[in-house]
Amino acid sequence: MADPLFTPEIRLMLEERDAAGLRAFCEDLHPATMAEVLDGFSAGQIWDILDHAETTNQAAIFEYLPQAMQLELLSFDRPQAAALVGKMSHDDRAGLLRRVPDDVRERLLKGLDDAERKDIVALEEYGEDTVGAIMTTDFAGLAQGLTAEEAIEQLRQQAPERETIYYNYVLDEPVQKPGGRTVRKLLGIVSLRDLILAKKDARIRDLMRDEVVAVRAGDPVQKAAQVLAKYDFVAMPVLDSDGNMLGIITHDDVIDVIQEEATEDLQRQAGVGRIEGNYLEASFLQVWLGRVKWLAILFMLQMITVNVMAWEEEKIRAFAALVACLPLVMSVGGNAGSQAATLVVRALSLEQIRPGEWRRVLGREVLMGLALAGTLGVLALFRTYFLTPSSLVPDGSILFKLTLVLGAAVVAICLWGTLLGAMLPLAIHRCGGDPALVSSPAIATLSDVTGIIIYANIAMLVFRG
Amino acid sequence: MADPLFTPEIRLMLEERDAAGLRAFCEDLHPATMAEVLDGFSAGQIWDILDHAETTNQAAIFEYLPQAMQLELLSFDRPQAAALVGKMSHDDRAGLLRRVPDDVRERLLKGLDDAERKDIVALEEYGEDTVGAIMTTDFAGLAQGLTAEEAIEQLRQQAPERETIYYNYVLDEPVQKPGGRTVRKLLGIVSLRDLILAKKDARIRDLMRDEVVAVRAGDPVQKAAQVLAKYDFVAMPVLDSDGNMLGIITHDDVIDVIQEEATEDLQRQAGVGRIEGNYLEASFLQVWLGRVKWLAILFMLQMITVNVMAWEEEKIRAFAALVACLPLVMSVGGNAGSQAATLVVRALSLEQIRPGEWRRVLGREVLMGLALAGTLGVLALFRTYFLTPSSLVPDGSILFKLTLVLGAAVVAICLWGTLLGAMLPLAIHRCGGDPALVSSPAIATLSDVTGIIIYANIAMLVFRG
Numbered sequence: 001m002a003d004p005l006f007t008p009e010i011r012l013m014l015e016e017r018d019a020a021g022l023r024a025f026c027e028d029l030h031p032a033t034m035a036e037v038l039d040g041f042s043a044g045q046i047w048d049i050l051d052h053a054e055t056t057n058q059a060a061i062f063e064y065l066p067q068a069m070q071l072e073l074l075s076f077d078r079p080q081a082a083a084l085v086g087k088m089s090h091d092d093r094a095g096l097l098r099r100v101p102d103d104v105r106e107r108l109l110k111g112l113d114d115a116e117r118k119d120i121v122a123l124e125e126y127g128e129d130t131v132g133a134i135m136t137t138d139f140a141g142l143a144q145g146l147t148a149e150e151a152i153e154q155l156r157q158q159a160p161e162r163e164t165i166y167y168n169y170v171l172d173e174p175v176q177k178p179g180g181r182t183v184r185k186l187l188g189i190v191s192l193r194d195l196i197l198a199k200k201d202a203r204i205r206d207l208m209r210d211e212v213v214a215v216r217a218g219d220p221v222q223k224a225a226q227v228l229a230k231y232d233f234v235a236m237p238v239l240d241s242d243g244n245m246l247g248i249i250t251h252d253d254v255i256d257v258i259q260e261e262a263t264e265d266l267q268r269q270a271g272v273g274r275i276e277g278n279y280l281e282a283s284f285l286q287v288w289l290g291r292v293k294w295l296a297i298l299f300m301l302q303m304i305t306v307n308v309m310a311w312e313e314e315k316i317r318a319f320a321a322l323v324a325c326l327p328l329v330m331s332v333g334g335n336a337g338s339q340a341a342t343l344v345v346r347a348l349s350l351e352q353i354r355p356g357e358w359r360r361v362l363g364r365e366v367l368m369g370l371a372l373a374g375t376l377g378v379l380a381l382f383r384t385y386f387l388t389p390s391s392l393v394p395d396g397s398i399l400f401k402l403t404l405v406l407g408a409a410v411v412a413i414c415l416w417g418t419l420l421g422a423m424l425p426l427a428i429h430r431c432g433g434d435p436a437l438v439s440s441p442a443i444a445t446l447s448d449v450t451g452i453i454i455y456a457n458i459a460m461l462v463f464r465g
Numbered sequence: 466m467a468d469p470l471f472t473p474e475i476r477l478m479l480e481e482r483d484a485a486g487l488r489a490f491c492e493d494l495h496p497a498t499m500a501e502v503l504d505g506f507s508a509g510q511i512w513d514i515l516d517h518a519e520t521t522n523q524a525a526i527f528e529y530l531p532q533a534m535q536l537e538l539l540s541f542d543r544p545q546a547a548a549l550v551g552k553m554s555h556d557d558r559a560g561l562l563r564r565v566p567d568d569v570r571e572r573l574l575k576g577l578d579d580a581e582r583k584d585i586v587a588l589e590e591y592g593e594d595t596v597g598a599i600m601t602t603d604f605a606g607l608a609q610g611l612t613a614e615e616a617i618e619q620l621r622q623q624a625p626e627r628e629t630i631y632y633n634y635v636l637d638e639p640v641q642k643p644g645g646r647t648v649r650k651l652l653g654i655v656s657l658r659d660l661i662l663a664k665k666d667a668r669i670r671d672l673m674r675d676e677v678v679a680v681r682a683g684d685p686v687q688k689a690a691q692v693l694a695k696y697d698f699v700a701m702p703v704l705d706s707d708g709n710m711l712g713i714i715t716h717d718d719v720i721d722v723i724q725e726e727a728t729e730d731l732q733r734q735a736g737v738g739r740i741e742g743n744y745l746e747a748s749f750l751q752v753w754l755g756r757v758k759w760l761a762i763l764f765m766l767q768m769i770t771v772n773v774m775a776w777e778e779e780k781i782r783a784f785a786a787l788v789a790c791l792p793l794v795m796s797v798g799g800n801a802g803s804q805a806a807t808l809v810v811r812a813l814s815l816e817q818i819r820p821g822e823w824r825r826v827l828g829r830e831v832l833m834g835l836a837l838a839g840t841l842g843v844l845a846l847f848r849t850y851f852l853t854p855s856s857l858v859p860d861g862s863i864l865f866k867l868t869l870v871l872g873a874a875v876v877a878i879c880l881w882g883t884l885l886g887a888m889l890p891l892a893i894h895r896c897g898g899d900p901a902l903v904s905s906p907a908i909a910t911l912s913d914v915t916g917i918i919i920y921a922n923i924a925m926l927v928f929r930g
Contacts (some may be wrong), residue, residue, distance in 0.1 A: 019928075028676060029676065030678060030696065031674060031677075032695055033694045041724070057731070058873060060715070070700050096844055134773060153663065155661065156661050156662060157904035159658055159661065159662055160662075164633050165658055165661075166657070166658075172720055178782055181604075192631070192657060192661075193624055193630055193631075195623050196617065196620065196624070196630075196657075197621060197624055197625075206825075211494070211495060211497060212492065213498075222641040222901050226721075229720045229721075229724065230497055230715075231495065231497045232497075232717035234699055234716065249562055251699065251716045251717075251720070252716075254720070255694045255719070255720060255723065256694075257715070257726075258720065258723055258724060258727070259694065259723060261727075262723070262724075262726075262727030262730065262731075262814075263811055263815070265727065265731060266550075266727075266730060266731055266734060266807055266811050267807060267808065269731060269732065269735065269807070269809070269905075270803045270804050270806070270807035270808075270905055271803070271804060271877060272804050272807060272808065275808075278812070278817040279808055279809070279811070279812035279817050279818060280817060280822070280826070280829070282820060284829075284832070284833070284836075287833065288833060288836050288837070289590070290842075291804050291833070291927035292837055294800075294804075294843060295797075295800055295801060295804070295837055295840070295841060295879075296841065297795070298800050299793075299796075299800075299844055299845075299855075299875075300791050300799060300844065300848075302792070302796045302797075302834060303793060303848055303852070305792040305793050305796075306789050306790055306792075306793055306853070306854070306857075308745050309788065309789035309790075309791075309792065310785075310789050310854040310856055310857050313785055313788060313789055317782075317785065317788065318776055320775075320782065320840075322779055323778055323782065324771050324774035324775050324786060325773065325774075326791070326792070327767070327774065327791070327795060327913055327917065328616060328764075328768060328770050328771055330792060331763070331764075331767045331770075331906075331909070331910060331913065332764060332767075332801075333757075334906065334909065335736060335760055335763050335764075335906040335909075335910075336760060336905060337761075338735045338736070338905060339737050339760070340736050340737070341734060342731055342732060342734070342735035342737060343732065343735075343737065343740075343744055343752075344744070345733050346728055346732070347743070347745070348745070350724075350728070352743045352744050352745060352746075353744060353745060357745070360690075360745060361745070363669060364745070364749075367749070368749070368752065368753060368756070371749075371753050371757070371759050372753070372756060373758050375760075376757075376760060376761065376764050379761060379764055379765070380764075383765075383771075384591075387768075388771070389775040391775055392771075392775050397910040408765075414760075414888075440734075440735055440803060440905040440906070441796075441799065441803060441905070444796070444800075444909065445800075446793055446798065448796065452792065458629060460588075462485055465821060
């Protein structure tokens, strides 16, 4: 989006201390574009650039900067730092303050007013992957007795501080709770569109929608993301367990959650533990831990193949050709199995398969496994009969038997891998576990162990017979 | 969300022909909830239920039904079918009409008015994965000369037919194009919030934001999704190549695109070709094609291992223990490689790695590969020395050599697999190809071929030496 010429232009302005030019940049560009342009400047330079903008503009640009840069900027003891943090949307701010060092945190909190400080402390009580942690508390609340005209006037006054004034929450009278906290029950929702379309003297209580879809502050963010995506909402209210209004979550946070979840699913499918943040920015130690954990587990599981080979090797070792074909035959189970596992895990996570439907999945995958195995079996017969290197097969009768073994083993292992890949996630899901534990490498490892047994025993049957 | 008791209640009402009860259900529940409740009823029953609601309600519920059910409902020759399609949001409608049989399509188009019919034909010109295909043309346009008060009054009148009146598009005077089409240039954007906050007699041209972030109708939807997610927009204008306003895309369509893309990425990572729709709903033939294509390609690639084994087998065949450890050693490269490939492919698709940064990735993965290989190497030494079945190692000097071979081979293959997994996607990306072609099974296959060579030659060196 950003013009590649902006960066050298700003560098020149910084050198020439061109205050008017820098201010114009900060004011004319969309804050997200400006944040992109600032990528590549140091924290000190960014402060020098931001200094020329108004606080509101500074805050808007600050919000779009990468979190690593925000943290670096806050480590500078600038008087306006607290103001920038004060103007951030409440959810992003909570995420940021979780990561600043204690001394910086103290300094920033001191610079904020009392209400903001309380709000920050309240949001910090929720766990990092809960709705409470990504909700924002700057929603617009209305009393049910107002008229449409009064409500619009109130929103006009509230607008500068609210994340959205398009979806407004009708709240009951405040109730004092033990401990001094006041709470207000959510009664309904009224959109600005409803208010604009209504007669001026219509009452909110008659305009509001009282069948409200809401989430709880303690719910996992993934659940909220699913609900919001399903209903196509822009924002959704967050309640405590008594139905009191706590905040709202908005579509932009949900898009972020969906992106992160997709990344996590992909990494888990490849047998990578949870890694936070960008590929190049994540800490080496954390990435190493996320990767070595699964590599070591898979390696130890795969060690079983040495024992299996110790039992079974006699059955194939007599013929060099049988040993030579082992890697080919084994690979079929892993490939077919990781396809099936991925499809089933994703369908479970999108709730496309319901708990009672495992028989339908089994039926489908048996047919699919047969269809896939048939195709690969034909390829195996062809390849073995016509293309086996002559050094491996001294005579025609051995070639014939080898072809038979390969065809039968590829069919059996492909079918077995497919069923393993499809059924294992369902079984884990049924036992209350997380089906995404069934990664592609895990399926490959399991089907390797069984694949050797299947192959060696088919070979023994054919070559003895 | 939906109460599980709703379904039996509706069944009872259908049997008892309780028109008032069915109408109340259709009117009181959120259309998305009602659509969920209807899951499990036949198309005929759903028509019987919808018959009791008003057309607006019918249309809202209809929009939330799964596309397969929508298609089934439209196959009934009901007079109100065209009206329901007429009230759908324009983007969903275009997607649906692409899939109905020609005779149903003709019947529906006949029931629509002229403007709607033109709009449908216009949207169909765009390819299925372009912005044009998911945009909606029912946006709110304003002339720049209006005052804030006049604009609000105009929006009030337009509201019932518009997807959103919160983001409004300021358009230039219409210009007649050759061929009879009129077009209007996009001049700026003004939000309803801006209009409400402004003085009543302020002019739109002074209120509007003229630095507009827009996408082109021919852009891929993925690009639009990225831009919208980056700027946290609720809606974004779609322009033709001359800057004329064509439509808008909205956050809910983008969430769908992001979900679909994540599913596609996961499937590709597991070596599954594109599959449209739900796991259990997709056609057997399509799923078979998507899976067998890659299985066959991988199987044929893996056939190279037979030739490699034919050359290299002599080097390990003398000792049963070396053959028995082959599957273990080979698996390491595939597992380490699919981790690296997945991380790099995802980072490329989220644009976390820029084109010039391949050296940084290489540096990081060399270090990471060494750190991972070191850990697995130690495990290999330990396992081989202490746990190799005694049937495989007749004497101590062989055990010592075997331990050495395993340790060295595991380190070398782990490092090699990691580099292969990290560099191959970058190389494909650099050549203009799609890095997601590098699936986990593909990396496993490639590293199997090279793994055999590495293992056999380390074995020869150690046992000859």
